[in-house]
Amino acid sequence: MSTLRxxxxxVLALGLWQAxxxxxxxxxxxxxxxxxxxxxxxxxxxxTETTLNAAQGFAxxxxxxxxxxxxxxxxxxxxxxxxxxxxxxxCVPLIASGPILRVLFGPGTGPQVTLAALAVYYxxxxxxxxxxxxxxxxxTDIMVVYGRGRLTTLTKIRARAxxxxxxxxxxxxxxxxxxxxxxxxxxGAERGLGVLTLRAxxxxxxxxxxxxxxxxxxxxxxxxxxxxxxxRRATGHPPVILLSASTGTRRPPAMRAAETIAIVALVLxxxxxxxxxxxxxxxxxxxxxxxxxxxSDAGNRATVMAALGETLAxxxxxxxxGLALGAGLAALLTLSPALTNATxxxxxxxxxxxxxxxxxxxxxxxxxxxxxxxVVVAVMIFFPTxxxxxxxxxxxxxxxxxxxxxxxxxxxxxxRAAQLxxxxxxxxxxxxxxVPAALLAVTTVEWxxxxxxxxxxxxxxxxxxxYNMLWSCVAVLALVAVTAYAAVAAVERxxxxxxxxEQLT
Amino acid sequence: MDIxxxxxxxxxxxxxxxAPFSVxxxxxxTTALVGPSGCGKSMILRMSAWLxxxxxxxxxxxxxxxxxxxxxxxxxxxFQDPSLLPWRSxxxxxxxxxxxxxxxxxxxxALIDLVGLxxxxxxxxxxxxxxxxxxxxxxxxxxxxxxxxxxxxxFGAVDAMTRRRLNVDLPPLWHGTTVVLxxxxxQEAVLLSDRILVLSxxxxxxxxxxxxxxxxxxxxxxxxxxxxxxxSRAVLAALxxx
Numbered sequence: 001m002s003t004l005r006x007x008x009x010x011v012l013a014l015g016l017w018q019a020x021x022x023x024x025x026x027x028x029x030x031x032x033x034x035x036x037x038x039x040x041x042x043x044x045x046x047x048t049e050t051t052l053n054a055a056q057g058f059a060x061x062x063x064x065x066x067x068x069x070x071x072x073x074x075x076x077x078x079x080x081x082x083x084x085x086x087x088x089x090x091c092v093p094l095i096a097s098g099p100i101l102r103v104l105f106g107p108g109t110g111p112q113v114t115l116a117a118l119a120v121y122y123x124x125x126x127x128x129x130x131x132x133x134x135x136x137x138x139x140t141d142i143m144v145v146y147g148r149g150r151l152t153t154l155t156k157i158r159a160r161a162x163x164x165x166x167x168x169x170x171x172x173x174x175x176x177x178x179x180x181x182x183x184x185x186x187x188g189a190e191r192g193l194g195v196l197t198l199r200a201x202x203x204x205x206x207x208x209x210x211x212x213x214x215x216x217x218x219x220x221x222x223x224x225x226x227x228x229x230x231x232r233r234a235t236g237h238p239p240v241i242l243l244s245a246s247t248g249t250r251r252p253p254a255m256r257a258a259e260t261i262a263i264v265a266l267v268l269x270x271x272x273x274x275x276x277x278x279x280x281x282x283x284x285x286x287x288x289x290x291x292x293x294x295x296s297d298a299g300n301r302a303t304v305m306a307a308l309g310e311t312l313a314x315x316x317x318x319x320x321x322g323l324a325l326g327a328g329l330a331a332l333l334t335l336s337p338a339l340t341n342a343t344x345x346x347x348x349x350x351x352x353x354x355x356x357x358x359x360x361x362x363x364x365x366x367x368x369x370x371x372x373x374x375v376v377v378a379v380m381i382f383f384p385t386x387x388x389x390x391x392x393x394x395x396x397x398x399x400x401x402x403x404x405x406x407x408x409x410x411x412x413x414x415x416r417a418a419q420l421x422x423x424x425x426x427x428x429x430x431x432x433x434x435v436p437a438a439l440l441a442v443t444t445v446e447w448x449x450x451x452x453x454x455x456x457x458x459x460x461x462x463x464x465x466x467y468n469m470l471w472s473c474v475a476v477l478a479l480v481a482v483t484a485y486a487a488v489a490a491v492e493r494x495x496x497x498x499x500x501x502e503q504l505t
Numbered sequence: 506m507d508i509x510x511x512x513x514x515x516x517x518x519x520x521x522x523x524a525p526f527s528v529x530x531x532x533x534x535t536t537a538l539v540g541p542s543g544c545g546k547s548m549i550l551r552m553s554a555w556l557x558x559x560x561x562x563x564x565x566x567x568x569x570x571x572x573x574x575x576x577x578x579x580x581x582x583x584f585q586d587p588s589l590l591p592w593r594s595x596x597x598x599x600x601x602x603x604x605x606x607x608x609x610x611x612x613x614x615a616l617i618d619l620v621g622l623x624x625x626x627x628x629x630x631x632x633x634x635x636x637x638x639x640x641x642x643x644x645x646x647x648x649x650x651x652x653x654x655x656x657x658x659x660f661g662a663v664d665a666m667t668r669r670r671l672n673v674d675l676p677p678l679w680h681g682t683t684v685v686l687x688x689x690x691x692q693e694a695v696l697l698s699d700r701i702l703v704l705s706x707x708x709x710x711x712x713x714x715x716x717x718x719x720x721x722x723x724x725x726x727x728x729x730x731x732x733x734x735x736x737s738r739a740v741l742a743a744l745x746x747x
Binding site for chain 2 (some may be wrong): 011142143144146148156157160341
């Protein structure tokens with residue numbers, strides 16, 4: 001009976017959905033099934049194409065993450081520079097790197113695979129670093145006692161100790177790889193689910209849009225589930241990975257500023273050198289100097305800034321709404337611990353749904369204006385924030401909770417005085433990680449649907465071949481992303497200094 | 506391999522963990538360091554393993570720096586926490602000592618029998634009791650036949666009954682090795698060592714240097730003898746005199 005009940009509920013839900021009046025916004029299970037049946041060969045080809053690209057990107061991105069993690073363990077001095085570079089690349093919205101990769105790679109699957117790799121490497125790296133450090137002091141002492149160095153510690157201890165954490169990272173990155181591949185397809189591929197989605201959106205084909213959104217979300221979730229299963233088979237129950245507070249607080253501001261300048265210089269040099277090293281054509285492979293020259297023209301600057309203004313006006317409300325809803329719901333759910341335990345697994349799974357694949361649906365439902373864009377941004381941020389905050393709330397020390405209970409303090413007082421401060425580090429960590437996510441969501445929606453903002457400015461360059469404009473938009477977006485990330489980190493440090501100073505290192 | 510400490514010092518911020526400290530420990534002997542908590546005895550042990558570098562002074566194992574002895578695989582250490590790798594079997598955990606010291610692990614099964622873990626070679630650490638895990642940890646430190654063995658409260662976390670068993674069962678296995686034992690138990694110090702150094706509050710000085718010339722076998726019957734009681738009383742008196 002207990003296994004039958006969810007099935008009955010599902011049947012009931014499908015029946016209700018089917019009974020809804022068909023419209024431009026909403027498809028029905030029957031229509032979706034009919035579309036899928038009629039276009040099965042097309043969908044199968046597209047699915048295979050996207051899955052293959054995603055799988056390749058998944059492999060490359062995770063290999064890069066593992067190589068970075070191993071390098072940081074063997075040469076700890078490289079950590080600052082490598083982490084900053086990794087973060088910077090992570091901050092550039094995929095939809096911005098997409099067109100650039102398209103002009104660099106030309107047609108073919110290069111951009112899709114690269115974007116899938118870019119979509120996964122950072123989350124895996126973060127999880128992996130936590131795992132690589134999850135070793136006891138005595139284990140590393142034993143290595144020293146036998147006169148062995150960091151490399152042996154890595155191979156004999158850290159590598160194995162980090163496995164459960166790596167699986168968590170791989171699991172989260174499976175849907176992300178799918179998302180990266182689809183975004184790559186948005187930016188001008190010939191085949192794949194992203195191409196079909198774009199076509200369905202432009203043709204206002206509701207049934208196709210729904211079918212494609214459901215199909216891609218299902219495949220991404222299947223990959224998520226499969227890796228989760230593998231991980232549990234290989235290493236047992238997955239560990240909870242809490243994102244850490246931003247580092248570097250103990251260093252004086254002058255030193256931080258100097259480091260920032262060094263990193264920026266490093267990025268510019270790498271940019272210039274990589275273009276020169278591959279002797280890429282100056283016509284489409286622009287250098288830092290070209291972008292600077294382009295942006296020093298007042299007219300160009302005004303165009304870019306106006307578009308950026310539109311984008312940020314859509315992104316900021318969505319960002320704040322997503323954070324507030326995620327944190328608010330997490331706090332609300334603690335008032336009922338049973339409800340928290342019931343919803344956490346669902347929220348963890350939903351966090352992995354590649355929201356962008358459902359963005360077309362949300363835009364159909366909420367319109368191509370402010371509301372539709374805001375909803376996509378907010379939904380993109382909501383689930384990761386909810387999960388992080390729920391896990392953060394669980395970190396409230398049990399003895400403190402017991403103390404409050406021993407005074408018969410109300411749930412509300414416990415929440416305000418003990419649990420919310422305990423949640424803050426997780427909240428701010430997810431607020432930082434949400435910055436690139438918000439920019440990705442807003443630019444993708446602009447690219448696909450709304451026809452406003454910096455996303456559409458980049459989309460247009462594909463037909464106008466105004467590569468100076470494209471590179472400048474990407475550079476400006478990257479700058480905005482990094483600045484916003486740093487601003488959130490600064491607020492984080494100021495707040496945590498008061499409420500959770502032990503989190504700052 | 507004897508151990509020479511000459512005027513070694515260590516400080517953390519304004520805290521003097523070890524003030525100029527000098528001692529020579531004879532090769533092949535077991536020396537126990539006892540003293541109040543936080544007196545710096547563990548720090549002296551950690552400096553001997555080069556886990557901490559002294560701020561000044563010289564510390565030599567034989568006539569070699571600890572780091573070079575460690576690189577030769579001639580050093581071993583056991584800690585209060587057995588720190589076995591949870592993903593390795595007992596046998597593989599013990600063999601780790603040989604892997605890291607680049608010596609042969611041929612004797613691993615014989616050693617498993619000697620430490621009393623016969624039948625548990627293929628078990629994971631999680632399936633063992635605390636005492637059995639500590640037996641495995643000691644076996645790991647012995648598999649490489651070290652010339653210097655450093656024991657940092659190795660029996661501090663097991664219950665009193667188990668501790669008595671381990672105190673009798675394990676020391677014969679390291680007979681002839683240069684051993685430095687840090688312990689809080691006076692009885693354990695007397696039972697296991699050839700010499701006891703009683704240390705003062707931080708920064709540590711040697712306040713009593715007590716030779717232990719008890720006969721073998723060192724077993725529980727020995728703890729009932731007058732000679733054993735006299736020695737224990739002498740060590741306690743030295744500790745309380747501070």
